[in-house]
Amino acid sequence: MKEILGLEAVTKEYGQGDIKVFALKDVSMSVNQGDFLALAGPSGSGKTTMLNLIGGLDRPTHGKVEVDGVDISRLSGGALSRLRLHKIGFVFQAYNLIPVLTAYENAEYVLMLQGASVKERKRKIMSLLKEVGLDGKENRYPRELSGGQQQRVAIARAIAAEPALVLADEPTANVDSKTAKALLDLMERLNTEKGITFIFSTHDPAVMDRARKLVHLKDGKIEEIEEKESKTREPNAD
Amino acid sequence: MALSKIIKLAWRNLWRHKRRTWITVSSIGLGMAFALFLIALGDGVYKKLIDQGIRLEAGHVTLEHPDYEKAPAVDRYVGPLSSISKACRSISGVKRIRPIIRGQAVISTSAGSSGVGVVAGNPEEEKAVSLIPGKIVEGRYIEKGDKRGVVIGKSLAKRLKLKVGKKLVLTTNDVNGELVNELLRVKGIFKTGIEEADGFLVQVPLAVGRRIYKLPDDYVTRIGLILDDPKDQDSVMEAVSAALSGKNVAVLPWQKVLPDLSSYIAVDKGSNIIFQITILFLIGFTILNTILMSVMERQREFATLLAIGTSPLFLKAQVLVESAFIGLLGCVLGLGIGGSLSYYVEKNGLDMSSTFSKGTSVAGFTIDPLIRTDLTMGLMLWLGLGVFLGTMVIGLYPAFKSGKVDIAQTLRMN
Numbered sequence: 001m002k003e004i005l006g007l008e009a010v011t012k013e014y015g016q017g018d019i020k021v022f023a024l025k026d027v028s029m030s031v032n033q034g035d036f037l038a039l040a041g042p043s044g045s046g047k048t049t050m051l052n053l054i055g056g057l058d059r060p061t062h063g064k065v066e067v068d069g070v071d072i073s074r075l076s077g078g079a080l081s082r083l084r085l086h087k088i089g090f091v092f093q094a095y096n097l098i099p100v101l102t103a104y105e106n107a108e109y110v111l112m113l114q115g116a117s118v119k120e121r122k123r124k125i126m127s128l129l130k131e132v133g134l135d136g137k138e139n140r141y142p143r144e145l146s147g148g149q150q151q152r153v154a155i156a157r158a159i160a161a162e163p164a165l166v167l168a169d170e171p172t173a174n175v176d177s178k179t180a181k182a183l184l185d186l187m188e189r190l191n192t193e194k195g196i197t198f199i200f201s202t203h204d205p206a207v208m209d210r211a212r213k214l215v216h217l218k219d220g221k222i223e224e225i226e227e228k229e230s231k232t233r234e235p236n237a238d
Numbered sequence: 239m240a241l242s243k244i245i246k247l248a249w250r251n252l253w254r255h256k257r258r259t260w261i262t263v264s265s266i267g268l269g270m271a272f273a274l275f276l277i278a279l280g281d282g283v284y285k286k287l288i289d290q291g292i293r294l295e296a297g298h299v300t301l302e303h304p305d306y307e308k309a310p311a312v313d314r315y316v317g318p319l320s321s322i323s324k325a326c327r328s329i330s331g332v333k334r335i336r337p338i339i340r341g342q343a344v345i346s347t348s349a350g351s352s353g354v355g356v357v358a359g360n361p362e363e364e365k366a367v368s369l370i371p372g373k374i375v376e377g378r379y380i381e382k383g384d385k386r387g388v389v390i391g392k393s394l395a396k397r398l399k400l401k402v403g404k405k406l407v408l409t410t411n412d413v414n415g416e417l418v419n420e421l422l423r424v425k426g427i428f429k430t431g432i433e434e435a436d437g438f439l440v441q442v443p444l445a446v447g448r449r450i451y452k453l454p455d456d457y458v459t460r461i462g463l464i465l466d467d468p469k470d471q472d473s474v475m476e477a478v479s480a481a482l483s484g485k486n487v488a489v490l491p492w493q494k495v496l497p498d499l500s501s502y503i504a505v506d507k508g509s510n511i512i513f514q515i516t517i518l519f520l521i522g523f524t525i526l527n528t529i530l531m532s533v534m535e536r537q538r539e540f541a542t543l544l545a546i547g548t549s550p551l552f553l554k555a556q557v558l559v560e561s562a563f564i565g566l567l568g569c570v571l572g573l574g575i576g577g578s579l580s581y582y583v584e585k586n587g588l589d590m591s592s593t594f595s596k597g598t599s600v601a602g603f604t605i606d607p608l609i610r611t612d613l614t615m616g617l618m619l620w621l622g623l624g625v626f627l628g629t630m631v632i633g634l635y636p637a638f639k640s641g642k643v644d645i646a647q648t649l650r651m652n
């Protein structure tokens with residue numbers, strides 16, 4: 001299996017002097033292409049910090065973060081921005097869709113930034129929205145969609161450009177358990193059928209259960225890495 | 239293309255807070271309309287004052303003896319009139335040539351005496367140019383053949399108990415410095431409302447003036463040029479100077495001949511500009527406030543856009559285009575309202591007689607209570623361009639801020 005992500009002795013400190021906070025302490029791990037990985041841990045354990053470092057939204061205080069063979073801690077702001085555009089997809093807890101854009105336009109946005117033609121965008125996004133279960137809702141604005149539907153748009157936006165890695169920070173924390181399960185079904189299907197690598201964080205045991213690789217974080221350190229390669233999946237719910 | 243997306247996004251973002259956008263756009267529009275109207279109104283009043291001034295004194299451009307300006311005296315005469323007229327008539331933009339003799343005198347009657355200014359001109363020419371022929375309230379205006387005819391102002395007549403048909407004695411020094419007396423008969427009495435004219439000005443035919451002051455034939459103290467369009471003043475002056483080069487003639491703009499009026503207008507314009515700048519400053523503050531507010535409350539959105547790979551430049555451009563839209567809409571509204579208001583007042587006039595007390599005057603000139611705006615394309619263009627560019631400059635700071643969002647930190651905040 002190809003390694004898509006590597007963390008080497010990554011430390012992230014906040015603040016300075018006496019009031020230093022270690023959000024992450026000397027963390028090392030690696031993620032392979034096609035992984036379906038959960039960062040698990042209570043609030044304040046460093047999940048968001050870790051995702052931010054992987055996604056190039058923040059820089060480590062010490063250590064190395066390698067995405068697809070590139071040490072991103074050394075990249076300039078512009079290069080990081082391009083890396084995020086081409087290699088990483090983001091899904092946020094609060095969906096973070098652009099309110100003035102329709103579902104279609106939100107999903108299409110990254111492709112537009114990449115310079116894809118209108119025709120190509122249309123072909124890709126229409127089939128993608130169908131795939132995430134938003135058939136017929138292309139022209140709705142985020143406020144006209146339920147939380148679960150908005151998160152589906154966010155997932156479509158995250159995978160539209162076929163990134164190497166999709167990072168999802170507590171993607172199901174804002175929805176009820178039934179919707180959470182449906183969203184996880186979707187992510188899992190995209191993972192197995194399309195081979196998209198997912199790293200998502202959660203503090204919900206029901207969600208952790210769905211991961212095939214589980215990284216337990218506590219106080220900024222990795223407590224345990226659980227491989228559940230043999231886990232049998234339920235038959236597709238949809 | 240990204241640009242069309244930027245424009246689309248900017249336009250939609252503009253209408254997220256319809257009320258706020260409209261308040262901003264209307265405050266730009268109303269402030270601008272107000273400023274435009276005031277400037278056009280001021281320009282209209284100035285135009286009228288200048289027009290009155292030149293009708294009283296000479297012309298838009300005045301030709302006189304080079305030393306006349308320093309110390310006006312009848313022995314500093316200019317001419318020969320026939321050849322200067324011939325030269326000036328061929329210059330395009332010159333509408334009329336108005337020769338006058340201007341002098342000082344004392345007039346006396348049994349009731350008393352008073353110092354006056356004497357303006358001697360061709361009655362035909364004066365009727366076309368001067369204010370006075372149209373303001374005769376008793377008797378008639380002077381005619382070319384009047385050997386002893388004079389018209390005087392209403393308040394002078396009152397002071398010296400003069401009536402139409404009565405005689406008066408005019409005493410003055412001629413070009414040789416000798417004291418001369420001349421008996422004249424009042425042909426008419428005028429009332430312009432301008433105290434400096436009504437109380438201290440008398441008009442006689444050119445030939446009478448030349449006889450009194452003993453000026454040589456074909457010589458006068460001033461030749462006024464009335465222009466088709468006052469805006470051509472500079473080019474006409476240049477052409478006249480060239481045509482008359484070698485002759486002992488000074489070519490002066492009205493500003494030199496009417497220094498009081500000229501400085502009044504300059505001061506008044508100055509204080510208006512301060513007022514206008516204050517208005518524009520307040521508008522600018524509203525614009526800044528609106529754009530900054532809309533940027534601050536979208537921090538999270540900007541952080542998201544940056545996170546998913548938008549370049550900071552794209553965001554900045556988007557915010558700047560939003561400012562451009564606000565500026566553009568404000569300009570359309572402002573020029574629309576201000577322009578139509580000014581246009582209306584230019585065509586129909588605005589009767590201010592209830593506001594102005596009778597005879598309100600500046601630098602000796604009465605403001606006509608029916609004021610008209612002077613709206614020009616240039617004014618609209620400059621004001622529009624100024625406000626639009628101002629909006630863009632104000633928009634720079636919020637635009638700059640939008641690209642500077644701390645992504646990780648902002649996304650953490652819920």
Ligand SMILES: Nc1ncnc2c1ncn2[C@@H]1O[C@H](COP(=O)(O)OP(=O)(O)O)[C@@H](O)[C@H]1O
Pocket residue numbers: 014015021022023041042043044045046047048049050647
């Ligand atoms: N900007 C910051 N300044 C100081 N401390 C921070 C900052 N961001 C996060 N932290 C701290 O880092 C630790 C890890 O936070 P976080 O990564 O958000 O954890 P999680 O996502 O697991 O809840 C927490 O103790 C948090 O208080």
Ligand SMILES: [Mg+2]
Pocket residue numbers: 047048049
């Ligand atoms: Mg978190």
